[in-house]
Amino acid sequence: MSSSDVVLGPNQYGKAEVRVVRVNRETPVHTLMDLNVSSLLRGDFTDCYRSGDNSRVIATDTQKNTVYAFAKEHGISTPEEFLRLLGRHFTAQDEVAGGRWTAESYPWERIQVPGPEGELRAHEHSFVKSKQEIRTAALTIQDGEEHLLGGFSDLTVLKTTGSEFSGFPRDRYTTLPETQDRIMATDITARWLFAEDAAAETDFDAVYARVKQLVLEQFALVHSLSLQQTLYAAGEAVLGAVPEIEDIRFVMPNNHHYVVDLSRFDLENPNEVFQAGDRPYGLMNASVTRRDAPARPHAWEWLGGFC
């Protein structure tokens, strides 16, 4: 085989996990944004791969520096907008045809301290980290188009009743009994795709809060016949309430809770004592989308768990 028969396929490179904390100190009431940013560039880098010619390779160190400099120059309003600043900056350069910019954003709450009358008030510059979930964002620029995703990861929920699973096919290897009452628990990871025209004027923080609340609500309120049904209901509620979103995708494990057999100890166990399992776990990946949404596969490529 001659080496000319071998070619470079899809590729991207950059700097991953740039940890930037941006404090706004304009007033005594400080605010902070705490992000983990990755920048991956795409373009014609064949010469670098084939012969080590770096003349078109914007150093990953430069990408890191740009994140920090932009945090100062532009501030960080929302993860989505910060990624858009970065993506447009890099694709304005000759060497860069497109790329993927992603961020995790860690929420912090103000610490409550006693005020003069003893009542609690929010402190000006002291924070405690809320780890309920991690907010995520991802921007892809490919072929001149921008694809912007909001999202969160690992929002862990559990309901102690209101969940069934029955009516599934039985074959030689089926031993699971049907159940009309079980614990349902999952860690919800979601990403949602903003419609292209909506992305410009969207209030990303408001959308984020709305989606999170809708997903939690549906999890609580839907009497669930399967985790799939709950996932779909959550997606449908989001698409119904948030017109800026055209597609929402979920990765949801089924965190099994096994009813412990206490009959061996002459005890009944009417769904009161459970063993929380680790592995294996059920897993589903699914998209809920608008019927007329345009196909935008580039938005989702390379992201594990999303098609």
Next chain:
Amino acid sequence: MSSSDVVLGPNQYGKAEVRVVRVNRETPVHTLMDLNVSSLLRGDFTDCYRSGDNSRVIATDTQKNTVYAFAKEHGISTPEEFLRLLGRHFTAQDEVAGGRWTAESYPWERIQVPGPEGELRAHEHSFVKSKQEIRTAALTIQDGEEHLLGGFSDLTVLKTTGSEFSGFPRDRYTTLPETQDRIMATDITARWLFAEDAAAETDFDAVYARVKQLVLEQFALVHSLSLQQTLYAAGEAVLGAVPEIEDIRFVMPNNHHYVVDLSRFDLENPNEVFQAGDRPYGLMNASVTRRDAPARPHAWEWLGGFC
């Protein structure tokens, strides 16, 4: 060397990380306790180690079963009380002279859903996991005495100002500049020892909430000259307000946030843009205790990070 010159030293054995979820379904408003329980027994197990004689070795599987059966029979009121039930059960058996029982407890909050008027209300049986910190408990029984520890791990806090570090010695290897204004951030892990007489009637949940609030408050309110000073102030506040506690110990990393040098890009950076570091990090382990507290070293043995 003859084998009679070799002896068994300190030892314990048992079952680690028994994941038990206990649901209380007595009313439609369910409650749940979500624990990770470990049980380690001590006694004269020399024959097992030297010759494989298991006649005194209560199987670790039996210990696991006991956790689940007790969750049903006695319920789980607080981690501390559940461990005490287990510890007294096992040490009542001939084979067991003492042991260590520990638990992690994962807090859950009710999901808020819209009520009939649209206002939010707490759902009856649907929960979202609060991961701000993990509650811990540890009970040691040794030489007929009980040592009970409450605690929490990884309560992550950060203040954007109100923290200095200066006046430290300088030698050949010192390059750190003094600073009058820095980010201070840490993950607070604490364990507190209940006074022996107090343990019986203590409201463990109330103590837990009080300690957590006091520690957060001190972190926020103390103008800090060192992380050590903040730690001590937190300990002193707890001992001052909670008479049931006689000793409180902390493991606290100093999660460094480095001011990024933006002068290379002709930008000022008056403590606005930081790189959050991973490793290395400062670390301190320290106890704050009552002057007249009895020495109870067995309470702390084997627990990493605590003396």
Next chain:
Amino acid sequence: MSSSDVVLGPNQYGKAEVRVVRVNRETPVHTLMDLNVSSLLRGDFTDCYRSGDNSRVIATDTQKNTVYAFAKEHGISTPEEFLRLLGRHFTAQDEVAGGRWTAESYPWERIQVPGPEGELRAHEHSFVKSKQEIRTAALTIQDGEEHLLGGFSDLTVLKTTGSEFSGFPRDRYTTLPETQDRIMATDITARWLFAEDAAAETDFDAVYARVKQLVLEQFALVHSLSLQQTLYAAGEAVLGAVPEIEDIRFVMPNNHHYVVDLSRFDLENPNEVFQAGDRPYGLMNASVTRRDAPARPHAWEWLGGFC
């Protein structure tokens, strides 16, 4: 918006991380295969998502049971062949149109013990886990076609010299100096796609060993002008030597090692003392492929880090 405007997009569901250890005890010299298997099914599951109708939903518990039963009935020769058995079994069922089956395989070595003459020999049934890398496999069945990937993850390598990085563009945010001598270190994760006709008679273990050796060799022997160049050389060597493979893709972080500035202590540091960094790190994803390879995008979808 009516709910008829919302549709189910791409989706799959199944059981993840089924941990199966298969021992072959046919002779006193035991062998073992230690796998972590996931099975994700695709098909028309719309009714489950929309209305909780599970009549076509093969339970994830059934999928788990099948893994264990097949391990007994068919044994586990290689991860690739075991996944093929599973995939063909499930897609032979009415409800299943396709799916994704993946495995991690953990290598074990025999423990060396002294033989009768004191020389070391391999023990018959005692093993120590080799954690140098994890072997992976993935099978996708979609539209009646099989796409089979071999691979490994996290093969960690480092060279103390023989690596440069220079000639890259400089802009306002570039501060990185050029270097003719640096440590190069990475954790190599690779997946390779078997040609469709080759997959039937391939010796998967032989291919695995050959690819691993070739990748290690190229890392060692190529004088590297960039990590990209090393990646490409490794891919080219594999495609040149292993005709069964038509595409190989890599995820490779650049594990930075920073030369510590010791001049502050009046010490020289000619590339002798380094700080190993955690975050941020360089990152590249790239494919090296045959010019005439057919496009098979389904092989790579949903797998994070691969396009």
Next chain:
Amino acid sequence: MSSSDVVLGPNQYGKAEVRVVRVNRETPVHTLMDLNVSSLLRGDFTDCYRSGDNSRVIATDTQKNTVYAFAKEHGISTPEEFLRLLGRHFTAQDEVAGGRWTAESYPWERIQVPGPEGELRAHEHSFVKSKQEIRTAALTIQDGEEHLLGGFSDLTVLKTTGSEFSGFPRDRYTTLPETQDRIMATDITARWLFAEDAAAETDFDAVYARVKQLVLEQFALVHSLSLQQTLYAAGEAVLGAVPEIEDIRFVMPNNHHYVVDLSRFDLENPNEVFQAGDRPYGLMNASVTRRDAPARPHAWEWLGGFC
């Protein structure tokens, strides 16, 4: 309560996880040491804790700098000797009465490349990380005495037969059947205490290799009636063969492998197909020591899992 009733208890502080890679380039055949070093100082730091007076607080940043400078000035021969250099340096300073210095050391092997005749040879400067286990060391200096520990963590072993567990007591909560043949698997973590007079001239690398081999051998060769028995046999073998060691302590989980019930599928399973469990797991901590060894409790304090 007046604040004078509160006192500072046991404490230490310092810099954790300083990642240092030291390359020896004296000849074209490079060698490397890859360590993760922590330095924790003890002394009278009351004023820092009580009032923020840092005049005796050697900055943790200075401790980090010292690690890097010493790596250059003295090289890193073995983890044990490097920690001794650090410990003696710090305790020679007025502010420091004692402390704890620990290291993890990551082993690397040379990559094998084809030589001129095609046979494999070890490369001069390219390495692959061996992750079989992590080597550890810990030095405590307290009250003018040095306590030096060698060790390793997470050496994962498994035997497919040659392990029983029976004869244990049965009570109301016992359901475990007795077994004469099971998989035994564990992750061996060990620390050994060097005799005080031996520490000076010990060949630490030779001791390390010898202990690891003896522990593996005993795991393989002992027909085990309990994991405790195997642990003790390993400890006894080490004390018998290595006079420099006076105490060896183990933390060993029992990594359960459950025989899968295949009778539900009309299949037999004579210990051929196992589910590898995650949690819960058995756990034991135990010391094997010389009868006449002096009590040296300070050597083990603060280290989790060791008394």
